[in-house]
Amino acid sequence: MGRVALALVHQELLERTRDRWVLVISGLFALLASGVSLYGRSEELTATRLIGPSLVTLASLFVPLVALILGHDAVVGERERNTLGLLLSLPVRRFEVILAKFVGRLLALGGAIGLGLGAAVLFASAENRAVLLQLILPTLLLGAAFLSIGVLLSTLVSRQLTSASLVVATWFLLVFFYDLGLLGLMVVTDGQVAPETISTLVTVNPAGLFRLEMMQRFAGPDVLEGLGVGVAPPGSAATIGLWTLWILAPVASSSLILTWKKVT
Amino acid sequence: MTPPLKTLELRELSVHYGKLQALRGVDLTLSAGEVLILAGPNGAGKSTLIKYLLGLVKPSAGALYVDGARRGVDDGLKRDLGYLPESVAFAENLDGEQVLRFFARARGVPRQRVHQVLERVGLLHAARRRVRGYSRGMRQRLGLGVAILSEPRLLILDEPTGGLDQEGLEVLWSVLAEWRAADRLVLMATHDLTLVERRVDRMCLLEGGSVRALDTPTRLRELAALPVRVSFRLADPRDGVEALVAQARGFADGGEVALREDMLSVEVPPARLLPLLQLHTDLGKLVQGVRVEEPGLDAVYDHLLEEAT
16 A cells, blocks of 8 residues: 555544544444443353343444445545545555545444444453454454445445435345345245255345354354254355455455546 | 656547547647636536546547656656645545645645645634534635645646635635746636636637637737727716717727716727727817726637637
């Protein structure tokens, strides 16, 4: 990264730390995560029994939302403020601009996740802390994937309002309705869909992949089986591949689109 | 060390957006110490020309020569240019100083220059105020600050007068004067021709993607040959006025002759101006004062545009 891109990373981070929506949602996440952790401590619950799964559910709701909000104005915001041309008139490549915007916002997201999960770890009992720390990296990956999607959406549209609507729709679709859709599919087909197909459909959604991976880690395959969730998580290589794809493909697509799209 | 930028020359520059041809074989030279304005109706190609110089669009034909050498818009040129976009807004949750600091970091400009620039554009008092609280004129001044931050050799200003109050305009005029005095180059797209005409060296009139006229305001005025308005202040509007009006009509050549209270206004072709002023000398007793108004650059622009279409 050159000087301009590094300056942009710094600027993006600075700007995001002053975004009230990001601050409010991050604060709420931290509050709820602390609450879960304190409750678990008072009830002397182990991390794997309740605290972990509860935090996974919280993270899978809040983190994609914060990430999408963080990403939604990355390019279209500059376009609407008439500063995109100004930014690109600096000696910087367009892919560097996208990368810098992504990295700067990812650092802000990392701060939000660190705050939320950090609070949970802080309030957890000593024996639960190590288990809860395992949540941090997958949560960051989840956030990075949704941030990348947000950045892509912001590159595709010409108005910030459109981008905001699209990120809300994306959040509902991938975080809320996706699993319901899969359930609906199983009901409609009377359970005739092959478990492999369901597995694939769950894991191609970053929110599904995160939940599956984390539930597997906290509850173990036997518990999932017992709950009637016959979904096998992908192997390590496939998991790494899927996360890499979800994080890099939207950012790379954004760079290509910004290269080809007319700058007004 | 890169030699200082002295001339920019566009040769036969054409730009297409799909099937739409935005620029058609534009030839234009910008020299050191010159303030050149780009004028033209919407869709004439002004923005496309600016975008080309910023490296935002690729030409379909033609080339850019920098100091006589074919170069194109590369990082070297980008390092040497400052740009003020039209109606620029900036991130609302940052303050003016933070906005300038970003561009200072990006351009490798020392930090103390940020304060100098804030003072120069009259925003030092609002340096720590968030851009959200800035008026349109203040945002424009901040944009001007961003453009001049690195003291670039080439300054590109897109509608710089928008939203500026008198104080803001004075800042802009002083920047133009400084850039001219320092032998730098200024390219400015504007519709406020009357406002800027005394501060520019040449005007390039674009229409339909082509250069229709390119010269100094004085020369363009001569080319347009628009009538000049001469106003005589009469000593006594009742004394010998009919004869004076009749004589004035002879000079006006069909142009407007109007008598309002003690003021006789006559529109004459430029060639008849001197004989008409001679009349003032001859009729010294009847006339108390005289004022000559040349047509504004906006009128010249309208005329040239009408001729072109």
